Amino acid sequence: MDNWMELTFPSLSINEGFARAATAAFAGLLDPTIDELSDLRTAVSEAVTNAIIHAYGSDRSAMITLRCEAKGKKLRIVVKDTGCGIADIELARRPFYTSKPELERSGMGFAVMEAFMDSLEIESAPGEGTAVTMEKEIGGSRGD
8 A cells, every 4th residue: 555544523513624625635636637526525525424414313422434545546445433333335326225114315326425435335234234345446547
């Protein structure tokens, strides 16, 4: 691994923007395009929002960990919580599925992450939490 950073913050909705900004700042070291930065920010926003809403519900004292790793031009982002976990990952990945329909959630979080990143991996265990790992090659579309 060439470089990395890790942040831990409370599951407060105001920290979703902080996580986006921190990821963009770290990714800036790889000289991304504006579109790549936008993709990264959107994917991280979805992952952190999922942790806040689905993993912890109303527990605002729980913590979320964001880790970014850069190796060459590949950026790896891990968003991890120790919340309720996901019982059926395949069901959760289906577009329009939401475990919180009463909150009028769109159920597109994982689909958005997958669309904006090169890869998406979800590891989860009920009662133990979830780790969402996303990777993106920076500058791959420019032919650098």
